[in-house]
Amino acid sequence: MDKYTNIHHPDYVPGTFNIYSSNSIENGVIYESSLRKTKNDIVLIPQPSESPNDPLNWSKSRKMLHFALMAFITAFTAATSNDAGAAQDSLNEDYDISYDSMNTGAGVLFLGIGWATLFLAPLANLYGRKITYIICTVLGLIGAIWFANATKTTDTIWSQLFVGISESCAEAQVQLSLSDIFFQHQLGSVLTVYILSTSVGTFLGPLIAGYISALTSFRWVGWVAAIISGALLIFIIFGCEETYFDRNKYMTPVSRKELDHRGHYESQVQRQPLIESSENSDDSDPQNDVKIAMKHKTEKASDIDQSINASIEDFKLVDGSDEKLKPLYKRVSIITKATNLQGWGFKQYFQYLALNMRMFLFPPVWLSGMFWGIQDVFLTFYLTTEETLFYDAPWNYSDYAVAIMNVPTLIGAVIGCIYAGIISDYFVLWMARRNNGILEAEYRLYFSFATGIIGPAGLLMFGIGAARELPWQVIYVGLGFIGFSWGCSGDIAMAYLMDCYPDMILEGMVCTAIINNSISCIFTFVCSDWLDASGTENTYIALAIINLGITLFAVPMYIWGKKIRIGTKKWYISSIALRDGV
Numbered sequence: 304m305d306k307y308t309n310i311h312h313p314d315y316v317p318g319t320f321n322i323y324s325s326n327s328i329e330n331g332v333i334y335e336s337s338l339r340k341t342k343n344d345i346v347l348i349p350q351p352s353e354s355p356n357d358p359l360n361w362s363k364s365r366k367m368l369h370f371a372l373m374a375f376i377t378a379f380t381a382a383t384s385n386d387a388g389a390a391q392d393s394l395n396e397d398y399d400i401s402y403d404s405m406n407t408g409a410g411v412l413f414l415g416i417g418w419a420t421l422f423l424a425p426l427a428n429l430y431g432r433k434i435t436y437i438i439c440t441v442l443g444l445i446g447a448i449w450f451a452n453a454t455k456t457t458d459t460i461w462s463q464l465f466v467g468i469s470e471s472c473a474e475a476q477v478q479l480s481l482s483d484i485f486f487q488h489q490l491g492s493v494l495t496v497y498i499l500s501t502s503v504g505t506f507l508g509p510l511i512a513g514y515i516s517a518l519t520s521f522r523w524v525g526w527v528a529a530i531i532s533g534a535l536l537i538f539i540i541f542g543c544e545e546t547y548f549d550r551n552k553y554m555t556p557v558s559r560k561e562l563d564h565r566g567h568y569e570s571q572v573q574r575q576p577l578i579e580s581s582e583n584s585d586d587s588d589p590q591n592d593v594k595i596a597m598k599h600k601t602e603k604a605s606d607i608d609q610s611i612n613a614s615i616e617d618f619k620l621v622d623g624s625d626e627k628l629k630p631l632y633k634r635v636s637i638i639t640k641a642t643n644l645q646g647w648g649f650k651q652y653f654q655y656l657a658l659n660m661r662m663f664l665f666p667p668v669w670l671s672g673m674f675w676g677i678q679d680v681f682l683t684f685y686l687t688t689e690e691t692l693f694y695d696a697p698w699n700y701s702d703y704a705v706a707i708m709n710v711p712t713l714i715g716a717v718i719g720c721i722y723a724g725i726i727s728d729y730f731v732l733w734m735a736r737r738n739n740g741i742l743e744a745e746y747r748l749y750f751s752f753a754t755g756i757i758g759p760a761g762l763l764m765f766g767i768g769a770a771r772e773l774p775w776q777v778i779y780v781g782l783g784f785i786g787f788s789w790g791c792s793g794d795i796a797m798a799y800l801m802d803c804y805p806d807m808i809l810e811g812m813v814c815t816a817i818i819n820n821s822i823s824c825i826f827t828f829v830c831s832d833w834l835d836a837s838g839t840e841n842t843y844i845a846l847a848i849i850n851l852g853i854t855l856f857a858v859p860m861y862i863w864g865k866k867i868r869i870g871t872k873k874w875y876i877s878s879i880a881l882r883d884g885v
Contacts, residue, residue, distance in 0.1 A: 318803040323740030348487040352553035354623025358484040374500040380470035381504025386512035390521035408463040410827040415467025417820030425655035429648040431547040431639030443469025444532040451525025475812035483546035495724025498793040502716035506709040513706040549642045662814040672818025674796035679823040715786025723794035744802035745864040748857045755854035758788030759847035766843020
């Protein structure tokens, strides 16, 4: 079998793709395979089945409709998670709710985003992707109504927990849904739109909320969000198609040599419980699972199947060509049960939770989480600085003027997304051509070097400019650079991790979200105190150094990234087998 498409091949390396060649070499002989390719000879990864129900085979219009819905969910939830600031002054004046309390609400929001991502993720594997969007939208609706009726400190804090949970679907589920309908070589551009959607919501959300609060009242910030949430919920229920598809049941094109040797395509699948020792031991937590994975690390590549399979069964796969397209009511069903669902799936739910935590063992997950998380930290700092300094002399900005300061940040984010998304797609394909068709996940990291220069420069321009009252042009260009770093870092973080472990996207994004939002939560609580203690200029100098330091982590990852992927190969393969066998 081809070492680039078969995870059980002894030479397989996750994150290494033979993107331009569909031939395989075995024993010095070149075999032409039937792997599907685009018109430009790019190998399709993953290989689609013949089933009309395979999301990879959807028509362009169906894909674009689903893509647009995912982008809207991402932008809207990002906006609602950042619009509470527009009501802060009114809540303080009318109900004497302190700014510290509202800051606590922001920290709770980040916790809700990160940890809800973990607890909702198993539902996508058991009951389909759609149910998670419905749950999050309902909770967002509740949070918006609660915030619209806020009169007490507890209202401003706990309403944000529900709003945060509503955004959790955009932290991992959206990426999973997009990977269900698009091929690997398309994900860079797809993630560009995803990060753009996040940027639009993050930067324009406060601007729009500020206008709503000024033209009506702060309560309409919540009511408008509630109205949109209600309309979105209806559209999701009746118009969102399910993208869950058990690809393990279907035959996809394989090499001609293998088809000659077999009358049917056989696959070895894992059917054992996630934690084998759970029936014989009281200890069935993730740490025990990690010990099992560490024990497997010493095994030889030829023993992979034995290490991950309690039993092996061969079965005949179907190509799906005889299937009929599911009727619309089934395609938009609220719940789509997984093919391996056992009963109500309660035991499997907790097994999936343990499996998700296992992804913390993979270094690229930490790089992705830090890349993305530190950008949220900078967002907290510069928004706090805008609200603290720019209402006073020499700027004397109005609420509108402060809100409009998000525009240069958005412009920078758009440029950063195009740079790290669309342009990087062409770059990695160009690199693959120069490397005999072989694409390495680390090619994406080339684009982080610009972030390491422009991001710190933006922080210095904005922070020093604000502290020394430099011309507004310096400050606005600095904000544009910060926005560039936001868009670029987010795109690189997501694309690199999805390239490294393409069959564990949901699990990787869950851990990334936990790291990202935990970092954001911590800095939310220390932001004001740090600015007060060190001053604006010194604080932003420190932030610029932190930005540069985290970006430089891309250098060792670029050098040793493939060795790390080889080192985590057995964990990766066993994790896939455990997940599919739960």
